[in-house]
Amino acid sequence: MNKPSLLLACPLPNIDLPELARSFTLIGAGDRRMERDEMVALLPNCQAMICNTSQPVDRAVLDAGPILRIISNFGVGYNHIDIAYAAQKGIAVTNTPDILTDATADLGFALILATCRRVGEGDRYCREGKFTGFEASLFLGQQVYGRTLGIVGCGRIGQAVARRASGFSMKCLYHNRKPLEKSLEQERGLQYADFNSLLEISDIILISTPLTPETRHLFTLEQFQRMKRSSVLVNISRGPVVKEAD
């Protein structure tokens, strides 16, 4: 029996290629991100494809794969894939939910702390050899401990960030389309707030929504104007949730 062909369109660290090759004819070495043109050129003979979140898979790419049956997306987000059109063509799309929840929450909290305590600036200052001694106001940052964190989009990752915030005695507000179960709120120490109140009250705001038509440009100039002037905003969602051009 002929093995199906699998297009390895993105780098796949630590993958067992010989094991994969027992089930598939491998197209590509999984060592680099293929450009769109290359994907389109190779797809006609492939039943399966592995790609990642920086490779747009739109109608034209999907149309390039007449025998394509499955796209395995290496990542959680799938806003780069036209899933409605894929469904219409009978192409399954898979992603990797949960496996990155804790890593993403760690990184989100790393960015909160790094921004408030000015780690990047301090790092550059020291590496440039400018540090000569302690000054009380040198890179004076913002306290994280005990302050109010507003989580916009409090799903798996938002809740994991709230767990981390509890160790810093932070007050955690959140905003979702609909509130979490009361028991879950209590367990995670989360308090529901309407969107505008959250923007106005929070010292630090974390965005952890999926990117959907409703969340695209959820943050425009108006939302920034509602925030405190000292607010810190950390977006671990997709970029377009914030309208940067505003």
Added chain:
Amino acid sequence: MNKPSLLLACPLPNIDLPELARSFTLIGAGDRRMERDEMVALLPNCQAMICNTSQPVDRAVLDAGPILRIISNFGVGYNHIDIAYAAQKGIAVTNTPDILTDATADLGFALILATCRRVGEGDRYCREGKFTGFEASLFLGQQVYGRTLGIVGCGRIGQAVARRASGFSMKCLYHNRKPLEKSLEQERGLQYADFNSLLEISDIILISTPLTPETRHLFTLEQFQRMKRSSVLVNISRGPVVKEAD
């Protein structure tokens, strides 16, 4: 009655100078760090001095103040002041314990996360315009969540870091000259380890000892060789606890 003279030898952010001036004749404006020569030149007429932790106050500086009665150190650490000689001369030395415990613990945890998740490197990479899209192995860091943290010198600050680590489901080992009370260990989720075991087992090591004759060069090449090759070391104590030249 003549007011005593107060030497403001270091920058004092947000200080109420007029209030201070009601009780003292102020020498200096508290807007910069005075060099040693300037301190020595001004001390002969001062009863009091405010300095910070980057201004060595040794015998010669203390001898320059025949009427000096008090040194208020702006900071927690006082290893830069010859306190034995100050005591012998009847000069009181004060510091600011506790007020910085949470800020220091926040910064300590910020450095743990920034190092494990490679925040400084990623920050520079993005600012240099090199980021073109997601790659799974680009700045692949180390997980913080669930790993083993070894705290060397688990006083106020070390314990405050342990509280933060609990939100990341970390296992916390610690080493002190003598173990903490059992009840305190349980409350903070801390487990005592002898120094060598801590070095060998921990994924991340935090140094939060005071600098004393016993802790100077506590970390030499030998201690580094005992650590895992992947270990992350964060020193929020004084520099000389680590013998960098080794």
